[in-house]
Amino acid sequence: MESHSLKPAMILRACRTCGKYMELPEGSSQVYCSPECAAAYRQCVVCGKWFLVQSGSDEYCSEECRTPAKPNGIIFDYSDEVLK
Ligand SMILES: [Zn+2]
Ligand SMILES: [Zn+2]
Secondary structure (H helix, E strand, O other): OOOHHEEEEEEEEEOOOOOOEEEOOOOOOOOOHHHHHEEEEEEEEEEEEEEEOOOOOOOOOOOHOOOOOOOOOOOOOOOHOOOO
């Protein structure tokens, strides 16, 4: 009896952050090559967009999000998002 099942097929996948190819068992959900790369993507606290963190404590995807919008009378109403 052959023991192929002990060795899962390997695939190559590019790291989502640095683009480096990593060898993973088929079916793996890993998308980052290292913990550093996994921590490099963050969700912008303002617009919710995922962005590549340049410095360790960055919470904003862009300068626009970093700088609070000037009050201009527009008030965002998120009530439509509430599940009834
Ligand atoms: Zn990487
Ligand atoms: Zn943003």
